[in-house]
Amino acid sequence: MTATGVLGTAGARRGRERARVVVLGGGYGGQLAAQALARRTDAAVTLVNDGDRFVQRIRLHELASGRPVEAPRFADLLAGTGVAFVDDRVVDLDLAARKVQLRDGAPLDYDVLVHALGSHTAVPEHAHDVSTPDGAARLAVRLADDGVRRVAVVGAGLTGIETATELAETHPGLTTTLVTSGSLDDDLSPRGASHVRRATARLGIRLVEHAPVAAVHPDGLTLADGLDEPADAVVWTAGFAVDDLAARGGLAVDADGRILVDAALRSTSHPDVLAVGDAAAPVAASGDVVRMACATAVPAAQHAARTVAAVLAGREPRPWRFRYAIRCVSLGRRDGLVQVVHTDDRPRDLVLTGRAAARVKEAIVVNALRVQTHPRVPTSA
Ligand SMILES: Cc1cc2nc3c(=O)[nH]c(=O)nc-3n(C[C@H](O)[C@H](O)[C@H](O)COP(=O)(O)OP(=O)(O)OC[C@H]3O[C@@H](n4cnc5c(N)ncnc54)[C@H](O)[C@@H]3O)c2cc1C
Structure with missing residues (x-):
């Protein structure tokens, strides 16, 4: 079956019942995808996350230094959006039956699945x-x-x-x-x-x-x-690593276990599954697989919502053409580095440093949270 055919099945459901879109993982990619899907489609959107609070992962080094970091409740982030939230752990995918197996709750049926379960660091003992x-x-x-x-x-x-x-x-x-x-x-x-x-x-x-x-x-x-x-x-x-849930479920993955997707971010093996964020291996405009980053997860999530909306409406989805612009690094609270890069992520010898760079970085981190409830706010790399 073609990609459009599979998602088209969900589209054909619109006349009699709403398509069921299940989003796995409420990180920078998944939470935003759920919000954007609720705005762009009339599908019944469900977000599943292990834990009832959104983690600002790009601030965790601040948490490690002893500074408190806000962790908003999904109930508040999703209020008024119509997105249903399930606090549970995904333990298995039954792609043939289109079911998500949860640790505690009953399996969830889907017409379209968005996989955004992120990554973790493989940490040695001690x-x-x-x-x-x-x-x-x-x-x-x-x-x-x-x-x-x-x-x-x-x-x-x-x-x-x-x-x-x-x-x-x-x-x-x-x-x-x-x-x-x-x-x-x-x-x-x-x-x-x-x-x-x-x-x-x-x-x-x-x-x-x-x-x-x-x-x-x-x-x-x-x-x-x-x-x-x-x-x-x-x-x-x-080194960030992804878990083997996608590979175990039968999705086509690369050597690192990241889900292989087409230009519209649909799984190459199961086009009714989209993948965004660290767990996915989309190809940037340069032809290289995108870097695991909040800066890539956010625009990918926005694009995944566009893909689902297009297909549910019977249109051909557009390709995601991601181009890098900058990399931002905090160097404590009062210093930073904004490294300007070529569109393929190679550094240019052009930088902003010091307090100005620290302010740019902080603004981007604030925006990465704000975009979670305002999915159309422009984001930066
Ligand atoms: C300290 C630190 C600083 C960083 N700084 C930057 C930065 O400045 N810029 C940048 O671009 N990137 C940065 N990153 C990388 C960035 O955080 C990740 O690339 C980004 O979070 C990926 O988004 P995601 O949505 O794919 O995954 P995540 O944000 O990790 O979200 C995945 C979600 O899925 C949930 N989940 C996982 N497994 C399951 C399961 N089985 N069942 C249910 N839920 C599950 C998790 O609880 C989590 O909520 C940083 C990372 C770290 C650790």
Whole structure:
């Protein structure tokens, strides 16, 4: 059956009953997709999330540093939208029967499914993480312990840089080390990398580059070259992973387990399933798979709603042509980096730094929450 044919079945239902659209995962992608679907279609939209509050994941390094982070209730975010909310854990997908199996509740039937279950960090034993609220809260408690003097943050991607600078700024008494197998120059322009080096030096962070980690112990790290890097707390930020729910259910996935989708964000194996956010592997206008990011999950969610609306109305959906523009990194609360990138995400040697960049980053983070209840508010990368 063609993609349009499958979703067209749902479209054909409109005359006699509303199509049932079930959205899995209430993160930046799923919550927004549910809101946008309720606005753009007359479908009965249900959002399923494990937990009754929206997690501002892009602020979890702030939570880890001890700063409270607002976690709005889905009941409030969805009030007046008509979206039904189910607080439950998705444990299985029966794609043939079009059913979602839940841990506690009865299975949910769907005509169209939007998979937005996100990702997690695969954290080694003895390490902390900032990818879940529980992980970030545990780290905050650990760092408040007087006995903790040295913290090592592993991974100098954007999350590792944000975490190390946030912790160093909030806990100036700690010795903070940022350890990476690569170099800051891998992902940033020369000016961008120089600014991050200046910021880490100003905050007293020791930067250890080209140092793959061989093992994590209760008392620190062993590097691949055999040297020990003592630490009272290790924070692991290297690499997001997706769980195997999609692959187990029979959806076509890539080598990382991310769902393969067509240009309109429909699963290549099951076109009545759309996928957005970290769990999906859509291809950007450049031809590369998009980076796992809030900055890509939000526009993908908006587009997924457009796809469903088009097909339910009997129109051919339009392709998603995502182009990168900027990457924004907080460096504590008073400094930041806005790295301008080419449309294919390669850094240009053009940056905004300092307080102005910190303000831009904060505005984007605020907007990423605001867009959850105002799905047409423009978003940035
Ligand atoms: C500290 C930190 C800082 C970051 N900063 C940035 C940044 O500045 N810019 C940027 O673009 N990206 C940033 N990211 C990445 C960004 O947070 C993710 O890419 C983004 O959250 C992905 O959105 P999503 O909707 O796919 O998944 P998520 O936002 O993770 O949402 C997934 C949702 O699904 C729920 N869920 C998962 N499994 C199940 C299940 N089986 N059943 C029911 N519910 C389930 C989860 O509880 C969650 O609510 C950051 C990440 C971290 C950890």
